Amino acid sequence: MNTQTIVARDTSAVAIDAGQIARSAERRLGISGYLACFYGIVWREVLRYLHQRERFFSALVRPLIWLFIFAAGFRQTLGVSIIPPYESYVLYEEFIAPGLIGMILLFNAMQSSLSMVYDRETGAMRTLLVSPFPRSFLLLSKLLGGVSVALLQVYAFLLVAWFWEIRPPTITEVKLFTMFDPQPWLASVIGSVKDPIVYSVFSIPDVMQTTVGYITVIPALLLAGLMLGSLALFMSSVIKQLENFAGVMNFVIFPMFFASSALYPLWRIREASPLLYEICRLNPFTYAVELIRFGFHGQVDTTSLLVVLGCTTVFLSAAIFAYNPSKGLIARRGGPGGSA
Amino acid sequence: MTVTAVTPPDATTAKSAAALVVNGVSHHFGDKKVLDNVSLAVPQGAFVVLLGLNGAGKSTLFSLVTRLYDNVSGEIVIRGFDVRRRPSQALQKLGVVFQSRTLDSDLSLLQNLKYHAALHGFRGKDATERALHALSVVGLGERAHERVRALSGGQARRVEIARSLMHRPDLLLLDEATVGLDIGSRESVVKIVRGLVETQRLGVLWATHLMDEVKAGDYVVVLHKGRVLFTGDVPSFLHTTGEQTVVAAFRTITGTNPLEEAA
Numbered sequence: 001m002n003t004q005t006i007v008a009r010d011t012s013a014v015a016i017d018a019g020q021i022a023r024s025a026e027r028r029l030g031i032s033g034y035l036a037c038f039y040g041i042v043w044r045e046v047l048r049y050l051h052q053r054e055r056f057f058s059a060l061v062r063p064l065i066w067l068f069i070f071a072a073g074f075r076q077t078l079g080v081s082i083i084p085p086y087e088s089y090v091l092y093e094e095f096i097a098p099g100l101i102g103m104i105l106l107f108n109a110m111q112s113s114l115s116m117v118y119d120r121e122t123g124a125m126r127t128l129l130v131s132p133f134p135r136s137f138l139l140l141s142k143l144l145g146g147v148s149v150a151l152l153q154v155y156a157f158l159l160v161a162w163f164w165e166i167r168p169p170t171i172t173e174v175k176l177f178t179m180f181d182p183q184p185w186l187a188s189v190i191g192s193v194k195d196p197i198v199y200s201v202f203s204i205p206d207v208m209q210t211t212v213g214y215i216t217v218i219p220a221l222l223l224a225g226l227m228l229g230s231l232a233l234f235m236s237s238v239i240k241q242l243e244n245f246a247g248v249m250n251f252v253i254f255p256m257f258f259a260s261s262a263l264y265p266l267w268r269i270r271e272a273s274p275l276l277y278e279i280c281r282l283n284p285f286t287y288a289v290e291l292i293r294f295g296f297h298g299q300v301d302t303t304s305l306l307v308v309l310g311c312t313t314v315f316l317s318a319a320i321f322a323y324n325p326s327k328g329l330i331a332r333r334g335g336p337g338g339s340a
Numbered sequence: 341m342t343v344t345a346v347t348p349p350d351a352t353t354a355k356s357a358a359a360l361v362v363n364g365v366s367h368h369f370g371d372k373k374v375l376d377n378v379s380l381a382v383p384q385g386a387f388v389v390l391l392g393l394n395g396a397g398k399s400t401l402f403s404l405v406t407r408l409y410d411n412v413s414g415e416i417v418i419r420g421f422d423v424r425r426r427p428s429q430a431l432q433k434l435g436v437v438f439q440s441r442t443l444d445s446d447l448s449l450l451q452n453l454k455y456h457a458a459l460h461g462f463r464g465k466d467a468t469e470r471a472l473h474a475l476s477v478v479g480l481g482e483r484a485h486e487r488v489r490a491l492s493g494g495q496a497r498r499v500e501i502a503r504s505l506m507h508r509p510d511l512l513l514l515d516e517a518t519v520g521l522d523i524g525s526r527e528s529v530v531k532i533v534r535g536l537v538e539t540q541r542l543g544v545l546w547a548t549h550l551m552d553e554v555k556a557g558d559y560v561v562v563l564h565k566g567r568v569l570f571t572g573d574v575p576s577f578l579h580t581t582g583e584q585t586v587v588a589a590f591r592t593i594t595g596t597n598p599l600e601e602a603a
Contacts, residue, residue, distance in 0.1 A: 029428055033461025040458015044444070044451075051446040124442045127503075130406045131459035132431040138459075325409045 037133050038141045045145030059153045063100035098293035099262025105225045108150040113232030136320045147225035168213020171298040213296045220295030223308050224288035230315035237322030260286040284311040358383050359511035359543025365414035374400045376566045385541035389554050392563035398547040402515050419510050435504030439515040443488045450484040460507040474502035494525020511543045551587045564594045
């Protein structure tokens, strides 16, 4: 009795129409199948988030403490001069609001990464990865699910901030321009323009001018969320154990947040420490914050846009490689959740 | 000691007919060889027990069959589709119950199943109907709207089985599905899966280190330290080893005592 015998017995009992199976597979893996899969993954992320009220409140409390306590204390000691995109002096709270939104996106991304490491350790990640859809599509969908949750958190923060009278400025027109002062190596690629060059302008109807900032910032939030989420996705493949995640706080979240333009304008940092200024300009999070800051003013800083897009591409490619079943880091190590 | 060498299945008959064919698969993690030239087959409508102690390579084999990572040598074919070359088609024919619990405890049974339906391209009414039907198959149709958190371990296992059936697979893999369950729950889970083999002609690969789960009519594949030592039915297993029980036969063929190793 061997395998041959078993198989031979079965052959007579079951006739397979391989073509029929293939046709059925094609139908299910068509565009509607992809849409269903994408919708399902995003829906689950949002649903899980809504079920975890503690996570919602803790995510909200962190930036609000910074806004209400830290910013209030610094208001009197730190003046913010008129730098683009601001057209007048602004309160410190108003200045750091985009940075705190960046903080929400950063923490949310890292929390997603944490949950992915946990899912990998417990094996829950397997249910996602055994889907018949391409793994890159599954990971991108999961990433967008995480970004959707982050956007919910951001708008909850903005709602509270609105009552604190931290609101987007009145916008009369949407501008696409370049003004940022990038690193020399980056400037050689995309050019360096220290004075704003406006490429195009779109007028905003009167009735929308006070609220349109909430809408114009959405693309910036999505892109910044995708960049940070991609980084977190890659990190989730690199981190071997959940315990190692504490290191992420010290070596990724805090340095990224503090060595950026989230809390202080870059010119202030340059005055204090030229070295720190250079570090801030190398930090992708700086560009994410600036993209959001300009987004609230209905403006697109193309340097930040290009840096964020470039970093997203690099991080996402690294993450997809790491989760690749034949080449990736997971395969070499025996994950996700895998053991002999 | 390899008692029965596995004959490589014929490409034109076995690969298209069998639910699963694993042929000459080896796998390393770094320098450690965890699977060594493993071959086995699961026909449609057969209950195949993959017997092995902890660390035998069962979970690694499952990881390769489910394409969590690719096999570097040999081939794995599900209903005629090579897992490495045509993963989408192969994975559509596959249902899996992993060793670890993989349900979202904060979501309801129905929500968990609808998520899985989405991962296979189903949504809306179709997904809901499939989920409710699968839950009724495992006897939990009435509890569709309860949270998973409220279920016992055995019930949660049954939900995972329901989840693995939603896309109507031809092959069902279960990795230590009864570990941690009480006797009643174990019997319930085994009964459901054996019922599926009869009623839906599913091919089932049931990985376990619990020898008492092997029944007289089952096919057995003994995996030990990454190598297949025996494939065949239970009478052949006992006859070849000259033993009276599966435990004794296992002990003879592997040179280990499963009761001590399990303890």
